[in-house]
Amino acid sequence: MSETVRVVARHAPIRRTLPVLLAAGLMLSGPARAADPIKIGVIAEAQSVAGSAIPKAVQLAADEINAQGGVDGRQIQVVTYDDKSSASDAVRAFQRAVSEDKVNLVIASYISEVVLALMPWSARLKTPMITPGAASNEISVAVHKDYARNRYTFHGYLTSHALAQSVCDSAKDALVGLLKAKSAAIMSEDAAWTRPLDAAYEECLPKAGLKVVEHVRFSPDTGDFTPIYNKIEAAKPDLIVTGIAHVGVQPTVQWQNQQVPIAMTGISGQATSSAFWANTNGGTQGVLFDAIAVPGVAMTEKTNAFTDAYIKRFGGAPSYAGYMAYDAMHYAADAVKRAGSTDADKLVDALEKTDWLGTVGRIQFYGKDETFTHSIKYGQGFVTGLLAQWQAGKQVAIWPAAVANGTLILPPAVKPAVQ
Amino acid sequence: MIGLQILVDGFAISALYALGAMGFTLIFGVSGVLNLSHGALMVMAAVAAWAASSQFGLGSYAGAGIGILCGLAAALVTYFAIVAPIERSKAIPREEKEIFVLTGTLLWGIMIQELVAYFFTDNPKTVLPIVEGVIEIAGVRTPKNEIFTAVICWIVIGLLWVFVNKARAGKVLLAASMNPRGVTLLGHDMSRIYVAVWAIYGLLAGIAGVLLGMFLGVSSYSVGPLTASAFSIVVLGGLGSVTGSLIAAYVVGYLETATAYLISPAYRVIPALLLLVAVMYLRPQGLLGRR
Numbered sequence: 001m002s003e004t005v006r007v008v009a010r011h012a013p014i015r016r017t018l019p020v021l022l023a024a025g026l027m028l029s030g031p032a033r034a035a036d037p038i039k040i041g042v043i044a045e046a047q048s049v050a051g052s053a054i055p056k057a058v059q060l061a062a063d064e065i066n067a068q069g070g071v072d073g074r075q076i077q078v079v080t081y082d083d084k085s086s087a088s089d090a091v092r093a094f095q096r097a098v099s100e101d102k103v104n105l106v107i108a109s110y111i112s113e114v115v116l117a118l119m120p121w122s123a124r125l126k127t128p129m130i131t132p133g134a135a136s137n138e139i140s141v142a143v144h145k146d147y148a149r150n151r152y153t154f155h156g157y158l159t160s161h162a163l164a165q166s167v168c169d170s171a172k173d174a175l176v177g178l179l180k181a182k183s184a185a186i187m188s189e190d191a192a193w194t195r196p197l198d199a200a201y202e203e204c205l206p207k208a209g210l211k212v213v214e215h216v217r218f219s220p221d222t223g224d225f226t227p228i229y230n231k232i233e234a235a236k237p238d239l240i241v242t243g244i245a246h247v248g249v250q251p252t253v254q255w256q257n258q259q260v261p262i263a264m265t266g267i268s269g270q271a272t273s274s275a276f277w278a279n280t281n282g283g284t285q286g287v288l289f290d291a292i293a294v295p296g297v298a299m300t301e302k303t304n305a306f307t308d309a310y311i312k313r314f315g316g317a318p319s320y321a322g323y324m325a326y327d328a329m330h331y332a333a334d335a336v337k338r339a340g341s342t343d344a345d346k347l348v349d350a351l352e353k354t355d356w357l358g359t360v361g362r363i364q365f366y367g368k369d370e371t372f373t374h375s376i377k378y379g380q381g382f383v384t385g386l387l388a389q390w391q392a393g394k395q396v397a398i399w400p401a402a403v404a405n406g407t408l409i410l411p412p413a414v415k416p417a418v419q
Numbered sequence: 420m421i422g423l424q425i426l427v428d429g430f431a432i433s434a435l436y437a438l439g440a441m442g443f444t445l446i447f448g449v450s451g452v453l454n455l456s457h458g459a460l461m462v463m464a465a466v467a468a469w470a471a472s473s474q475f476g477l478g479s480y481a482g483a484g485i486g487i488l489c490g491l492a493a494a495l496v497t498y499f500a501i502v503a504p505i506e507r508s509k510a511i512p513r514e515e516k517e518i519f520v521l522t523g524t525l526l527w528g529i530m531i532q533e534l535v536a537y538f539f540t541d542n543p544k545t546v547l548p549i550v551e552g553v554i555e556i557a558g559v560r561t562p563k564n565e566i567f568t569a570v571i572c573w574i575v576i577g578l579l580w581v582f583v584n585k586a587r588a589g590k591v592l593l594a595a596s597m598n599p600r601g602v603t604l605l606g607h608d609m610s611r612i613y614v615a616v617w618a619i620y621g622l623l624a625g626i627a628g629v630l631l632g633m634f635l636g637v638s639s640y641s642v643g644p645l646t647a648s649a650f651s652i653v654v655l656g657g658l659g660s661v662t663g664s665l666i667a668a669y670v671v672g673y674l675e676t677a678t679a680y681l682i683s684p685a686y687r688v689i690p691a692l693l694l695l696v697a698v699m700y701l702r703p704q705g706l707l708g709r710r
Binding site: 047049085190216223224225226227228230247248250253254257259270273280281283 | 424428432472473474536537540541542543544545546547548551553560562564635636638639640641644676679680684685687
């Protein structure tokens, strides 16, 4: 067969099928029929307490929206994927969600490393993504630095920087005076989200009147915390300020068992879970932690309705990422409604203009010119978080005063401050 | 002061390591099996004890008992469902059986790990301790639970020693670990010895798992590190040597504790692993290994 013949033979079938392909293409790109569902992909960690609340909360929100008739008559359909806390599994799930399942928006993960791995895919596949639980500054800083590429990612949770600010603000108002605290030791696990957290702690704790006298970073697979507590005790701080989420039960139980005589506050991801009391056998008595919501405390008029509905349907209370994921589904649906379309770029524009009263506060995103582009705003009137304490099996809010439903108690091993 | 802290702190953790590794090495000595589901069995025992005592409110003693029984049951299931069928199989060539047992127990361990994560989430859990409170040992504030852990470990290790060296059935076990063929020639049924050694192993792994759950807490993530630590202690001590494992457990335990105190908790395991590499080069049979 000569070269020309081979070329003709290859082209002939294409010429015949071209009209069919064109017709198919026109049909696909034509206006969406009213009944077309809006597809939301949820990529989360089904086996962890923090992550498993994400698909449940999204489903709860989607069912509420669908019961009200959907968005402009379009029902919301949730497709969930388990990433098993692995970035590579999450990337595969993202690719599948976009190319096979044709989702319009993805709500993904509480692990910063996972979200950072998904960001380039959100950009490449031009699919908007909201994380309801990852904290690392790097997520929103990356949006700021390369806005044109990364604008599809939204940081639907407080950045590590804002979390540290919340810890410092609450410590200043609620702890420094009562505990007569003058110094603090920072104790953080070595992970992507704690690097900016620790840097912000170093900056804002002294401003809150707490001198940083010791700073311990430890590997997240640490089994025995005795040496860490001994090192901290030797520096004689008045407070331990934590940055932990991958660990939580072990340091808390050892703090209690060894009767470390220093109050513990800060971010402890696992302590926000209602299962933490049982997991530590009550070892968490007296532990202080900053959170965005705890069961029974109304941050807004929507908080308790959500918590109750969640507990009624799924048994336990939602994790922090559950609150954020529930809000994310609602404001994403609101954005689709305002955009009048699920087109990615229109959706991004609409999401940027979000002004939504959620379960944890009023949600707006920082703009393109601010350092933490596309992260939710922190502060009075937006999301502030709260300081809570474990007291006899319950999470009691003690700060800010507007939502407090209890007062600070001294942890069992902590002696009252001398006047 | 810091030296004393290392001494007190390292003692309990080393005793726990020893208990975990001794069953592992016993099985290897008697039947040549490296059980890679070791960590999973320990975690399963600890999670069962946690569920019984905290979730179902049965109290710490009943919880610990249920945890240990669960460890025993899981070890026997491992033997009857995974190890024995592979060893009996005619389809697998003799020289490949070892690798099949390794793969089989590894997969079995992963299955247990995933099941624990599925039913109880991967959040760590601590078993309700039997004793609470702290006492001062020469100025070092030590949780009573830590002392309890060390005491129980040493009682169990002592009982094992008495059994192996004094009791008739134990002597048969010891003989089987030295020369299986000789024991068979004396008229002992090897398959019954295997069941006995797996049962002892299950009890040891169960006790170690429950104590670990009380002392440090466990999660489904602990499966890999627990298997790895038992494995490296056993290799360091000499595969199959119970005394070697005991010594190696103390070497590793103290090396880790000293590193955590003197250098940084973040580097805790590194020197022990370096030591393991050095031993592999200089004395491949381990400290007290025979082969």
